[in-house]
Amino acid sequence: MLLPHAQTLAQARSYVAALADSALTLDASSAYERVLLELDRVHGDDCPALDSEDLTDDGDIPLAVASSAIEELETHGIDPLAVELILAMLVEAHDLDIG
Template identity: 45%
Template sequence: MLAHAVLLAEARTYLGALADRASTLDSSLEYERVLLQVDWLHGGRVPPTTAVPTRDPRVLYTIACTAVSNLAAHGVDAMEIELCLAMLEEAHRQDTQP
């Protein structure tokens, strides 16, 4: 249970950091949608966030993807994880397009 809470906190932290550092309002809102979906998957019970050691959006995106993917190992529905990852990919695409 502790590992799941830490992983959820990490996913939420990096998704929030991506939303905060997004290049456009639309991409920020897309990251927020992913964050809300992750929260919904956990019944609205969310652990505190963790520190973000980088401002590099590529690193933030990679860590967020990994954290969301790893939630499947803690009983989160795999189809829901795929939905979150697809939403995250779309948000990142919007954020990085010229």
């Protein structure tokens, strides 16, 4: 994994983790955790660490950044179908979170 790919993945993982930490329900938090697990699975568990320090508490910003970073993974050779499935999981988790 090259540095730009690792940076993009770290950003996606960090913001999804921030969403999981701030989720309003256990179901939503678990759904975000499943997004993280799928990101790890797609990358063969070769994943950079999470860094959710100093991330905004505004729920829309982490969602937008995470979505953008996940979409960008396609430019680093990740299967487009896998990217779309992960994005769908993220949207489903967010829908659970906002009720």
